[in-house]
Amino acid sequence: MQILQDKKIVLGISGGIAAYKTPELVRRLKDQGADIRVVMTEGAKAFITPLTLQAISGNAVADSLLDTQAELAMGHIELAKWADLIIIAPATADVIARIAVGMANDLLTTLCLATSAPIALAPAMNQQMWHALATQANVKTLNERGYQIWGPGSGEQACGDIGLGRMLEVNELVTLSSDFFADKYLQGQHWVITAGPTREAIDPVRYISNHSSGKMGYAIAHAALRAGAKVTLISGPVTINAPVGCQLISVNSAEEMHQQALKIAPECTTFVACAAVADYRVANIATQKIKKTNDAMKLELVKNHDIVADVANLHDKPFMIGFAAETQNIEDYARGKLMRKNLDLIAANDVAKSGQGFNSDNNALVLYSAIDKTEIPLANKQIIAQKLVSLINQHYLAKQS
Ligand code: C5P
Numbered sequence: 001m002q003i004l005q006d007k008k009i010v011l012g013i014s015g016g017i018a019a020y021k022t023p024e025l026v027r028r029l030k031d032q033g034a035d036i037r038v039v040m041t042e043g044a045k046a047f048i049t050p051l052t053l054q055a056i057s058g059n060a061v062a063d064s065l066l067d068t069q070a071e072l073a074m075g076h077i078e079l080a081k082w083a084d085l086i087i088i089a090p091a092t093a094d095v096i097a098r099i100a101v102g103m104a105n106d107l108l109t110t111l112c113l114a115t116s117a118p119i120a121l122a123p124a125m126n127q128q129m130w131h132a133l134a135t136q137a138n139v140k141t142l143n144e145r146g147y148q149i150w151g152p153g154s155g156e157q158a159c160g161d162i163g164l165g166r167m168l169e170v171n172e173l174v175t176l177s178s179d180f181f182a183d184k185y186l187q188g189q190h191w192v193i194t195a196g197p198t199r200e201a202i203d204p205v206r207y208i209s210n211h212s213s214g215k216m217g218y219a220i221a222h223a224a225l226r227a228g229a230k231v232t233l234i235s236g237p238v239t240i241n242a243p244v245g246c247q248l249i250s251v252n253s254a255e256e257m258h259q260q261a262l263k264i265a266p267e268c269t270t271f272v273a274c275a276a277v278a279d280y281r282v283a284n285i286a287t288q289k290i291k292k293t294n295d296a297m298k299l300e301l302v303k304n305h306d307i308v309a310d311v312a313n314l315h316d317k318p319f320m321i322g323f324a325a326e327t328q329n330i331e332d333y334a335r336g337k338l339m340r341k342n343l344d345l346i347a348a349n350d351v352a353k354s355g356q357g358f359n360s361d362n363n364a365l366v367l368y369s370a371i372d373k374t375e376i377p378l379a380n381k382q383i384i385a386q387k388l389v390s391l392i393n394q395h396y397l398a399k400q401s
Helices: 017-031 050-057 068-074 076-082 093-100 107-114 127-131 133-144 170-181 215-226 254-267 307-312 330-340 381-400
Strands: 008-013 035-040 085-091 119-123 153-156 162-166 190-195 200-203 206-208 230-235 247-250 270-273 280-282 301-303 319-326 345-350 362-368 373-380
Touching: 008 017, 008 076, 008 107, 017 035, 017 050, 017 085, 017 170, 035 050, 035 076, 035 107, 076 107, 085 093, 085 107, 085 170, 093 107, 093 119, 093 133, 119 133, 119 170, 127 133, 127 162, 170 215, 190 215, 190 254, 200 280, 206 280, 215 230, 215 270, 215 381, 230 254, 254 307, 270 307, 270 381, 307 319, 319 330, 319 381, 330 345, 330 362, 345 381, 362 381, 373 381
Parallel strands: 008 035, 008 085, 085 119, 190 230, 190 270, 230 247, 270 319, 319 345
Antiparallel strands: 153 162, 200 206, 280 301, 345 362, 362 373
């Protein structure tokens, strides 16, 4: 079943240029099974027509508090009671300010006062307006009142400025909406996840690395977030975006990853080492670009710290999960690593099989504990991550009891 099946969502649209993306948002939310009713402010109608949103949502659009006909159809109080979730996207600085002070001078702000449903704001405004003290104070107030603040994102803005203030992309808003309704069984836990490759510098322009895309680690971070955990992602250089809501610590080398992991690990409940950490680094990194004057050259390599093993040796070690990417004797190697690195669990994958593992969108895993093993069959990495996170939690809870 789709996670938004039969969920009743009011989409409030206020007057920002990002309003042009809302028909697509309605479509994607409906694809996930949601029933959508749109409420527009006067400003929103300057950017997009109610007719468009009515056609896409399949429901009448509400845009007036004082319209007798509209109140007969589904009055504002009825709408406020109907909603399982209210999403305001785009949420302008103006609408945020009006909600923060409790105004009820149009249908949307009245709805916010009249509802007991959770409300999510997807801010969208010029970066200077976002950073304005008044906006920040309003957002803080609403956050403290339990409003979800989804974004804003960073990047180029309609006005030409670059910075924070873009409405999150439609796919990110749809993901956040379905995550919102997911079971929050990891509430109160803090997961630290290492992901991606590391880069070991040779000289200022060259490095040694590997093909890790970071997709598996990022999918685990998303699955843990969705289940309600606080998530810190320590990531090597990758080309994918971190899930909205996690704390991202970007690193390059194994040594940097080691340093960050040891700093944050004592605070967490669960540590998942998914990064493809380089085993060796260059002993002496050249300070200037190495010239190709010789026919051959030798690089001296020294072993990197084993991050997961060092975290597992901490006095107050978190619940520890490692990964074993193998091409043969998978169970033997995986169990060997489980013991040697002092881990609670190890997730093994066969990287020799095509269409799974490194750089692929799919994976298949076998999760080993000291006493048992569980197979997670081939699937998309998002699905694998959700199953893995749930299994890790079951083992974690069993260890606590
Ligand atoms: O020993 P091997 O590299 O095969 O072990 C893989 C596991 O150990 C993975 O969980 C990986 O993230 C972790 N690892 C690490 N630091 C290293 C090497 C591997 O945390 N230097």
